[in-house]
Amino acid sequence: MDSLNQIGQQGKEAAVFLNNLESKNKNLVLQKMIDNLKKNTSKIIEVNNKDIEQAKSAGKTSAIIDRLLLTEDRIANMIESIETIIDLKDPIGNVDKMWQTDDNLLIGKKRVPIGVIGIIYEARPNVTVEAATLCFKAGNAVILRGGKDAFHSNKLLVSLMQEALASCGVPKHAIQYIEDVSHETAVKLMTLNEYLDLLIPRGGANLIQTVVKNATVPVIETGTGNCHLYIDKEADHAKAVEILINGKCQRPSVCNALETLIIHQDVAKVLLPVIEKRLAEFNVEIRADENAGQYLKNWIPATDEDYATEFLDYILAIKTVNSLEEALKHIQTYSSKHSEVIVSENYSATQAFLQQVDAAAVYANASTRFTDGSMFGFGGEIGISTQKLHARGPMGLEELTSIKYIIYGDGQIRN
Amino acid sequence: MDSLNQIGQQGKEAAVFLNNLESKNKNLVLQKMIDNLKKNTSKIIEVNNKDIEQAKSAGKTSAIIDRLLLTEDRIANMIESIETIIDLKDPIGNVDKMWQTDDNLLIGKKRVPIGVIGIIYEARPNVTVEAATLCFKAGNAVILRGGKDAFHSNKLLVSLMQEALASCGVPKHAIQYIEDVSHETAVKLMTLNEYLDLLIPRGGANLIQTVVKNATVPVIETGTGNCHLYIDKEADHAKAVEILINGKCQRPSVCNALETLIIHQDVAKVLLPVIEKRLAEFNVEIRADENAGQYLKNWIPATDEDYATEFLDYILAIKTVNSLEEALKHIQTYSSKHSEVIVSENYSATQAFLQQVDAAAVYANASTRFTDGSMFGFGGEIGISTQKLHARGPMGLEELTSIKYIIYGDGQIRN
Numbered sequence: 071m072d073s074l075n076q077i078g079q080q081g082k083e084a085a086v087f088l089n090n091l092e093s094k095n096k097n098l099v100l101q102k103m104i105d106n107l108k109k110n111t112s113k114i115i116e117v118n119n120k121d122i123e124q125a126k127s128a129g130k131t132s133a134i135i136d137r138l139l140l141t142e143d144r145i146a147n148m149i150e151s152i153e154t155i156i157d158l159k160d161p162i163g164n165v166d167k168m169w170q171t172d173d174n175l176l177i178g179k180k181r182v183p184i185g186v187i188g189i190i191y192e193a194r195p196n197v198t199v200e201a202a203t204l205c206f207k208a209g210n211a212v213i214l215r216g217g218k219d220a221f222h223s224n225k226l227l228v229s230l231m232q233e234a235l236a237s238c239g240v241p242k243h244a245i246q247y248i249e250d251v252s253h254e255t256a257v258k259l260m261t262l263n264e265y266l267d268l269l270i271p272r273g274g275a276n277l278i279q280t281v282v283k284n285a286t287v288p289v290i291e292t293g294t295g296n297c298h299l300y301i302d303k304e305a306d307h308a309k310a311v312e313i314l315i316n317g318k319c320q321r322p323s324v325c326n327a328l329e330t331l332i333i334h335q336d337v338a339k340v341l342l343p344v345i346e347k348r349l350a351e352f353n354v355e356i357r358a359d360e361n362a363g364q365y366l367k368n369w370i371p372a373t374d375e376d377y378a379t380e381f382l383d384y385i386l387a388i389k390t391v392n393s394l395e396e397a398l399k400h401i402q403t404y405s406s407k408h409s410e411v412i413v414s415e416n417y418s419a420t421q422a423f424l425q426q427v428d429a430a431a432v433y434a435n436a437s438t439r440f441t442d443g444s445m446f447g448f449g450g451e452i453g454i455s456t457q458k459l460h461a462r463g464p465m466g467l468e469e470l471t472s473i474k475y476i477i478y479g480d481g482q483i484r485n
Numbered sequence: 486m487d488s489l490n491q492i493g494q495q496g497k498e499a500a501v502f503l504n505n506l507e508s509k510n511k512n513l514v515l516q517k518m519i520d521n522l523k524k525n526t527s528k529i530i531e532v533n534n535k536d537i538e539q540a541k542s543a544g545k546t547s548a549i550i551d552r553l554l555l556t557e558d559r560i561a562n563m564i565e566s567i568e569t570i571i572d573l574k575d576p577i578g579n580v581d582k583m584w585q586t587d588d589n590l591l592i593g594k595k596r597v598p599i600g601v602i603g604i605i606y607e608a609r610p611n612v613t614v615e616a617a618t619l620c621f622k623a624g625n626a627v628i629l630r631g632g633k634d635a636f637h638s639n640k641l642l643v644s645l646m647q648e649a650l651a652s653c654g655v656p657k658h659a660i661q662y663i664e665d666v667s668h669e670t671a672v673k674l675m676t677l678n679e680y681l682d683l684l685i686p687r688g689g690a691n692l693i694q695t696v697v698k699n700a701t702v703p704v705i706e707t708g709t710g711n712c713h714l715y716i717d718k719e720a721d722h723a724k725a726v727e728i729l730i731n732g733k734c735q736r737p738s739v740c741n742a743l744e745t746l747i748i749h750q751d752v753a754k755v756l757l758p759v760i761e762k763r764l765a766e767f768n769v770e771i772r773a774d775e776n777a778g779q780y781l782k783n784w785i786p787a788t789d790e791d792y793a794t795e796f797l798d799y800i801l802a803i804k805t806v807n808s809l810e811e812a813l814k815h816i817q818t819y820s821s822k823h824s825e826v827i828v829s830e831n832y833s834a835t836q837a838f839l840q841q842v843d844a845a846a847v848y849a850n851a852s853t854r855f856t857d858g859s860m861f862g863f864g865g866e867i868g869i870s871t872q873k874l875h876a877r878g879p880m881g882l883e884e885l886t887s888i889k890y891i892i893y894g895d896g897q898i899r900n
């Protein structure tokens with residue numbers, strides 16, 4: 071088993087190679103990975119069973135076991151995601167702009183890989199393949215550190231990808247997996263400044279906060295979504311209800327799901343009973359303010375804590391307001407700056423909302439569930455950044471790149 | 486004196502205001518700042534004298550005292566830099582791209598301010614004005630923490646800027662100064678995640694490393710420049726010599742100065758004696774390998790440590806190589822990825838160098854001293870980033886912005 075420094079060094083060397091690898095050759099490697107996954111589907115399922123058995127006997131929850139499980143369908147999805155990545159235009163080498171300075175220097179801003187990217191994630195073997203192939207297409211070496219429950223699955227998946235690399239003459243260390251599952255090693259990875267250019271945590275709030283607190287390498291925070299829907303007094307009622315139900319009930323466990331409904335007083339009386347009825351179909355628990363409560367049957371009073379919580383569950387907080395300004399103020403106070411939406415037919419209200427709300431994705435009249443690399447047309451994503459540096463919102467291929475300035479001179483010196 | 490949390494809260498509130506401040510109004514504030522600096526020039530010099538006296542009686546070095554000193558000329562330079570910032574096009578509000586998705590969502594990628602930016606710097610009062618005005622033009626609230634030797638100067642400069650803000654109806658907390666000079670407060674600022682969106686250290690390597698190690702807020706590393714000049718066998722000799730002398734001797738204390746000359750064996754015999762003679766005019770100490778030593782008179786042997794050192798002084802390391810590949814390898818090993826240059830008339834050699842060297846700025850046939858926001862045409866800079874995330878190389882106005890996605894829908898929900 072390689073030491074972490076050795077893994078870092080190997081990653082750095084692979085990154086130098088990847089920096090000069092042509093796009094068509096990256097696609098050949100990705101195609102080879104698909105072949106390997108196809109050929110080994112039954113073996114993957116077999117090895118995954120071992121992880122599943124261990125997790126079951128360790129008494130893991132059914133949610134964890136479900137995330138851990140690989141089926142033929144799920145492996146087919148992995149393969150499909152690699153096919154999508156092959157089709158994506160490689161951003162590396164693009165010169166975003168080029169200009170001539172007063173000194174007649176010709177300066178170009180050129181896209182380059184970031185270098186070596188670390189990914190810390192939980193026991194989800196599909197992340198292993200998704201993250202590694204996206205990073206690879208953008209020319210980055212990747213060091214993976216997955217949850218220990220997925221150990222055997224991850225190890226096999228990585229070895230299949232490494233085989234594909236090697237068979238195309240690419241250093242297999244372009245994709246590496248940290249086999250040491252200790253907490254100490256994870257913390258050491260977070261401070262591997264000599265080798266890591268970026269560390270991305272993918273998982274729950276605990277994991278992300280641990281990384282943010284301990285890391286000295288640059289980190290991109292992903293994930294937390296306390297998302298609001300504001301139903302304006304001039305909202306289209308049908309659109310409002312559908313966007314709410316889609317945001318809250320389609321998949322409540324994800325970060326772009328809705329957590330709080332802010333509703334204008336003028337439409338509360340008409341809309342809340344309709345909304346309650348539709349929410350009841352999904353057994354959504356309602357935590358509302360007194361004002362909203364007048365028009366509801368089953369509800370409990372909402373606390374400030376509720377408004378601040380990302381439930382990730384069939385629970386909805388409701389807040390009534392008397393104006394757009396009050397809605398904006400509530401969002402400013404409680405938003406995690408992930409995704410926010412206004413439903414309104416009023417031009418100025420929507421424009422003001424889009425301008426003033428500070429979040430990665432601000433919507434007028436569409437579900438927050440669209441905050442996703444695939445839905446945005448990026449062809450995939452490595453996560454959804456909730457910080458403002460480098461990348462904000464869904465992170466696709468371009469967000470996995472950096473730039474460098476190339477400067478063509480003819481002997482210029484500075485005065 | 487406000488507590489750090491209070492300062493953070495005030496900064497956050499000011500940032501909400503700045504997010505909606507029109508560009509022409511920002512320029513009015515900046516003009517007012519110029520007026521205030523002009524009107525109070527003699528007062529600034531008087532207060533600065535107090536800092537100078539204290540620094541002298543505390544036995545500070547003449548270098549520190551020189552950095553601390555404000556003269557009429559230096560204040561005029563500050564004013565000039567604000568004039569330049571007024572002329573810069575405000576990047577805020579630009580929609581870099583906009584597209585329609587398969588679901589007919591219209592998605593725009595819009596430039597927004599980062600929010601609240603902290604700057605930790607040393608006792609250089611000119612940084613106080615430069616950093617604050619650049620951050621302000623990009624719509625950010627700024628929290629400054631300067632070196633304690635410049636305390637009185639900084640306090641006055643900030644109050645003059647705050648007066649300008651207030652007289653234009655802008656919250657004065659858009660620019661704040663931390664008066665508590667304790668180390669504990671500095672460390673607390675580095676972990677003020679609730680309020681700070683970004684922290685930029687400006688200063689020496691010690692300061693930067695302290696920030697990188699202690700910060701849990703996002704940081705942009707600036708500064709370290711171990712820069713190389715490679716003289717190829719097909720170099721134009723005159724260009725090579727001038728670019729070397731400019732890079733090493735014009736201002737050796739800055740990060741874009743040269744530290745190591747890598748020279749191709751084939752031209753060492755002809756060029757090194759010429760180079761030694763020119764370097765002697767500046768009393769540059771030479772630390773060379775044995776190969777180079779054959780053609781030199783006064784030199785000492787270079788160690789690995791020398792090749793890894795940013796001298797920031799009249800010292801030059803020299804390394805001879807037999808090929809471009811060997812030069813690239815040396816750079817890859819020792820470069821701090823700031824600025825690197827090849828001097829060559831050979832097309833393929835320059836193209837390979839520009840492609841393969843991993844640095845913020847890679848030059849063919851021009852001095853590394855051009856790595857600077859003004860020289861690049863950015864109209865100023867907040868620093869030179871040596872990391873790959875968010876910003877790389879000189880950071881101008883655009884690098885002080887973030888983005889958000891604005892999404893126009895008409896009732897779309899996700900399947």
